[in-house]
Amino acid sequence: MKHFYFLILLFSVNSFSMESFQSFILTNSGSKIAIKTNFFRIDYVEKTVFYKLENSEIEKKISFKDFDFILIGKNKFKTFKLNNSKEINGYFVLSETASKLLILSSTSSDDEDSNLVNYVFYIVDSNSGILDSLQFDNLKKPKSVSVRGDIFSKIQFYFKDCNLLMDRISSYDNTSFQNLNLAILDFFNSPVYIECLK
Known part of the structure; x- marks a missing residue:
């Protein structure tokens, strides 16, 4: 696994750098x-996060098992033991309501000649139980295009009352069909956290 998250996080943080x-x-x-907003790196193999304190250039690290979540700019990275698993993993939180969360994991291929990126999002309840999920990729094969076509409707089913999320994802979904449903991947490549707790 490459440091795919680190790259999308840098893009996401830098795109909002005008705000504090x-x-x-x-x-x-x-x-x-x-911690510093402009430095954040995840090692999924070792299950650690690397960061720097606000007034330091020294790189530090923390294990997934030692933190609940990290807010970094407009992103939220949280640890879960899904479905009461003993295994802890980290995910970007795309949206959160009082009863459920939309969380994302993505990995890029280890093959340097491949541009393949695999994505999976989960809709989980407040006890980290999986309510639903969808796996998809960035390939142009008909099956990949078809699966990506289900993204918006699945998220809308669970989060239709979260207007900020619906507005954001629909702006990516509107033109997706014209380009093999690839445009919607930008929603996941910039995993902005949207809170809908009211």
């Missing part, structure tokens, strides 16, 4: 660690 954000790690003990 509080970036921090919320540890499992409840303490907050203030």
Whole structure:
């Protein structure tokens, strides 16, 4: 697995650099660690996150098992044990309501000649139980195009009351059919966190 998340996160953070954000790690003990917004790297093999403190250039790391979530600019990265699994993994949170979350994981191919990116999003309840999911990729094969065509309707089914999310994803979905449903991938390549807790 490559550092795909790191690249999309840099794009996402830099695209909103005109605004100021509080970036921090919320540890499992409840303490907050203030971190730099412009440095964040994930190692999915070692299950660690690398970061820098606000006033330091020294790279530090924290294990997935030691934090609840990280807010970095307009992104939220959270750890889950899905369906009561013993295995802990990290996901970008795309949206959160009082009862469910939309979370994302993506991986790029280890083959340098391949541009393949595999995505999976989960809709999970407040106990990290999986309500629904969808796996898709960025290929132009008919099956890939067809699966991507289901993205919007599946998310809309669970999050139709979250207007900010619906507005954001529909702006990507509107032109998707004209280009093999590839435009909607930009929604996932810039995983902005949208809170709909009201």
